[in-house]
Each structure stands twice: as structure tokens, then as C-alpha cells.
Amino acid sequence: DALDGAPGLHSARYAPHPNATDADRRAHLLQNLVPHPRPWTARFRCVVALVEPEGTARFFEGVCEGEIIPEERGDNGFGYDPIFVVEGLGRTMAELTMEEKNRLSHRARAVLAARRALEALASQGAEA
Incomplete structure (x- = not known):
């Protein structure tokens, strides 16, 4: 939220240099957040598209709300997982x-x- 949607869709390219590692990207994100007041609320967002046989496109969004923290925690993730605390859990995605x-x-x-x-589409097709 503090960065107006950044890193956004191209989060893998939100980096200080072309060959950046996940750790480099996390450090870059945190460096850009430092001037902004905490909490650093954020979200992971995913959209899945489904095109029905007649051509109608439907979109399904999944959102995981949380907060960016300045220290990494956990070993079970990648990307921004170690600095993203899931709302209501108090644990990072990597934990x-x-x-x-x-x-x-x-x-x-x-x-x-x-x-x-x-x-639902399959059950409608089975009924026809």
C-alpha cells in the first residue's frame, strides 16, 4: 500500500539489478519502504482466468492480506514470503x-x- 501497488504484477523484476536474487528483491523492497510509516500493509493477489466453451471469460481473484516486516522469518517460502506476515496469523508465509x-x-x-x-459447469453439462 505504501508503494502504490509496487512491486505489482512484475514482482520478479522489482529489483536493484537484472540478476537479482529473491534476497536482493526483498532488500530492495524494504529499502523503498523505509521512508514510509509502518505498518506496511500489503497483499498477495492472484487472478485465474477461465474461458467457457462459448468464449465467455470469467476471472477469479484470490487475495491474501498481510503486512511487510523488516526482518526475515521462516524457511518454507520463496520470493517475498519471509517478510510477509499473513493477516490474523502473526506468521510469515515462509513460516x-x-x-x-x-x-x-x-x-x-x-x-x-x-x-x-x-x-458447476461440469454438473450443468451432465444435466443437459
Whole structure:
């Protein structure tokens, strides 16, 4: 929120140099956040597109709200996971088990919504 949506869609390119590592990108993000007051609220967002047989496109969004913290915590993640505390949990994405992450992540939420739509389409097709 403090960076007006950055790093955004191209988070892998939000870097101080072309060959940046995940650690470099996290450091770059934190450096840009320092001038802004805390808390540094943020979110992970994923959108899954589903195109129905007749061509109608439907979009399913998954969002995981949280806060960026200045110190890294956890070993079970990548990218920004070690500095992203999931809202209501007090743990970073990198501190979650794979099962927890698969249930709570923005990607999981978007895919689950798309799956439900696919199941509804399949049941409509079976009834026809």
C-alpha cells in the first residue's frame, strides 16, 4: 500500500539489478519502504482466468492480506514470503506449513474459486 501497488504484477523484476536474487528483491523492497510509516500493509493477489466453451471469460481473484516486516522469518517460502506476515496469523508465509500455505495463499484461493466454477459447469453439462 505504501508503494502504490509496487512491486505489482512484475514482482520478479522489482529489483536493484537484472540478476537479482529473491534476497536482493526483498532488500530492495524494504529499502523503498523505509521512508514510509509502518505498518506496511500489503497483499498477495492472484487472478485465474477461465474461458467457457462459448468464449465467455470469467476471472477469479484470490487475495491474501498481510503486512511487510523488516526482518526475515521462516524457511518454507520463496520470493517475498519471509517478510510477509499473513493477516490474523502473526506468521510469515515462509513460516507456514505447505498444507497451511496451500489453504491460505492467494493462488490457492483463486484456483479454488475457479475449480468451483468448473465443477458447476461440469454438473450443468451432465444435466443437459
